[in-house]
Amino acid sequence: MDFDLSTEQHGRAERVRTLVRDRLRGTPPRDPDSPLTRDEWGVLAEAGLTGACLPASVGGGGLGALDTALLLEAAGSACSHGGPPFAAAAHLLACGVPMRDFGRGEAVGDLLRGMASGALLAGNAATEDEAGSDVNAMAATAERDGQDYVLDGTKAFVSNAAEADVFVAYAVTDPSAGFLGTSAFAVPRGTPGITVGPPLRKAGLHACGAARVTFAGCRVPAALRLGAEGQGGAVFQFSMGWERACLPAIYLGAMEDQLDQVVAHVRGRRQFGRRISEFQAVSHRVADMRRRLEGARLLLYRACWLLDEGRPEAAAAAALSKVSVTEAAVANGLDAVQLHGASGYLVETGAEERLRDALAGTLASGTSEIQREIIARGEGL
Template structure:
């Protein structure tokens, strides 16, 4: 096994980190109503971040899962607005990937170029008030009517929704078929009967606006169906495989930056005439933070590598997702403790990292759901 980046990966990673520091927002968003705008989005697109794993023929980077994750890690490390990074990753992995792999040629040609160049922002809408973790029991319906589908229902917690141009969503087309009766759609935002509310006020990830989406008799041309009828669950799981493997690389980047700040702080800060670093209680906390980060990084890289080989299984992806998200929360909590009182101040950005980390154990499947998957993969 070779754990080193190739020279091409290293050069891409270094170029991207430098560009992100110079071109993307250099401030943290501490107000729940403060989120990215189209200018921010355009700057990320200029760096290629909105099209990392999209085909080159559509202006994308043509990258595999591991290289996509390495770029998102650089994004998380060097951009102070983790919400923006999250929004871009959701657009790319939960929306562009299923369009890339399951849309017809006409829709791929219509949407993917704009998704890569930043002129089209996508939102993923599957969660409903009564269907979160239990995504196989959706209430939204899609009824075939000639060459259209009529969509009715409401979605919640849709990232990017208030600014979106296209919405990747899932609805029941064959109620009698259970979870095999769900279908996926790429729905243009401007269709009559579709309305978006928000942004919602959230604990963290303020940079990414989330909203509710109502479909009231929305007539969607059949060409926007992803795959075939009844393939929705397969399509969703495929996109989540990419999201769970790659998106959480953002948190690897955040934790790397966070740990560097903690190390610098304990080296320079003195109490009782000694550096904080000289107290074993502090140095051991730094050691544990390092252990969590490096262990999570290896599991995520492995999940991405397996995805690129076409051999990723649900267990490997779930292990990575749980390891990174739980490490992100634990390390952010420890960072507040390391910084003490000033870590609790919004101006330092340390407490913001904790608020941004907490939802990572909820979205893309809760920790509890993924531990069920891991146990099942072990034959339990």
């Protein structure tokens, strides 16, 4: 069992880290209403994040889950804001992956080329206000009409909605079929009948603009359906497997950067005539931050490896790693604020922003409670 990364893996990650640090780090805190700019998106595309695991035939990197996660981790450590790498991960994993594996034909191929290059930005339109974690309760419908489907319904919390050029949307095509009654579609933004609402004001991840998206009599060619009719549930679960395994890697990177800043602070800060790092209450808290980070990293790498190997236990492993990484990010965020003292509550230190960004991790891509249900089912419960 080899725990070391290859020279090639180190090199790819360092290239992303350098580019993102030089171009995106240190930008001032942004307003919750400010989505990712196209210039910022261009940096992520130049770093290869917009097409990392998309096929080389469409201009992607052709990488597997582990190598994709390593790039997201590098971006998470180099960017002082969590929004940009989160936006790239949502675009790539929740949208690019299902289009890659279930899309057919020239129209989907053209969309994938644009997504891989960064010319097109994608948003995942799955969640609904009332359905929430119960994806089988979605109310959006898609009725077949000749060579088209007519989509009607409103989606909530659509990441990248404000700037998205294409949406991956899920809708009910057969209300009587349950899990087999949902279908998935790639819907270009210019399709008549799409309305994007105002940006939702979130606690964190500000550069990743989210909004509600309404489809009203929206005609989508059958050629843009992903998978067979009724396969939408399977498409969604497949994409969630990738998202749950890879996306939390941005929090691994953020925790590494956060820990570096905490160590520098406690070494330099003096109270009662001593560096505060000399107090056991401080040093042990730092030790716990490192323990959480390293344990979470091993679980995430293993989940991605299992996904790359096509192993059946990959879904449970992804759930285990996701809940571990994201809850570690929240716990480490709280510790970082506490160890900075009053300055940790100030925007200028960045400690409070890392914490706010971390809060979304336990909610997105399936809440921690959903992940525990998956883990429990894996134990036969």
